[in-house]
Amino acid sequence: MEQIITVILPTVFAIALGYLLSRWGRPDVGTLIDVAMFIATPCLVLHSLYQNPIVIGDALRGWGAALLLIVGTFVIAWLVFGIRGKGSSALYLPIIFQNTINIPLPIIYLAFGDQGVALTVLFSIPNLLLVYSLGIYMASGHKALRPGLAAVFKTPLIYAAVLGLVLNLTGAAVPEAVTGSLRFVGQAAVPLMLLVLGMNMGRFKFSRIGLTITAGVIRMGGGFAVGLAAVWLLGMTGLPRAIVLFEAAMPSAVVTSVLCAKYNNNPELVSSIVLATTLMAVGVIPALLYYLT
Secondary structure (H helix, E strand, C coil): CHHHHHHHHHHHHHHHHHHHHHHHCCCCHHHHHHHHHHHHHHHHHHHHHHHCCCCHHHHHHHHHHHHHHHHHHHHHHHHHHHCCCCCCHHHHHHHHCECCCCCHHHHHHHHHHHHHHHHHHHHHHHHHHHHCCHHHHHHCCCCCCHHHHHHHCCCHHHHHHHHHHHHHHHCCCCCHHHHHHHHHHHCCHHHHHHHHHHHHHCCCCCCCHHHHHHHHHHHHHHHHHHHHHHHHHCCCCHHHHHHHHHHHCCCECHHHHHHHHHCCCCHHHHHHHHHHHHHHHHHHHHHHHHHHC
16 A cells, blocks of 8 residues: 555646646646657657567557457447447547556556556557547548548657667667666656646536546446456466556546547547546546556
């Protein structure tokens, strides 16, 4: 329990500071997001993937689990909403795409270190590729696929992950000055992501409470159930299993609300689901850490 408090307290503290800053001032959230996602996080990802041993079998099983989670949560959502004619792409998006980086990465870094970060990044690759392709296709009303594919190739995180994998698997020697610099800048990613999360929470409002809560339970509770089935089917154990189960129960990806707002596809409902699941994570994450550690 002491270890869980040690992990959770800095996380909650940083999120609360971000939220208070958004209420008391007018911070430039866009600049912080750019610094976190285009500079600090790629440095953290590249350093973690290069420094930690990567087992190809674990990576493939992690990718398989990520795909099973997307398919499995969609099936559950369709059974709950689609059969009754209440399903829509805007409703399905925040259910099938969970937050794989902003919320879990800082907590996993504090709980499991660089090796946990490396496995988290590997797990997130299919999700990142699909949310910027399939996700945009769904949010746009099945009209825009090419912009999504273009967005994938503008994401530095993808290049950092690929480069880290190549350097790791080829055994290439990287000077200590370079790895030290990457680690130094990468350490800023964790507090920056949490501060941004706190600032963003002030922008969202609840809408259609019953639908929001049901979608949130499917995203986190249904996601965890699918995660248990996935790790069992794929024979995952140890830290890879813990990372998949932790990711499976994460709240909805913030980017889904951004995409639906861009294409005017029921953005109020999607933002409401993102906010509800993020608040639910306050209680879910300690329970997850207790179970997994």
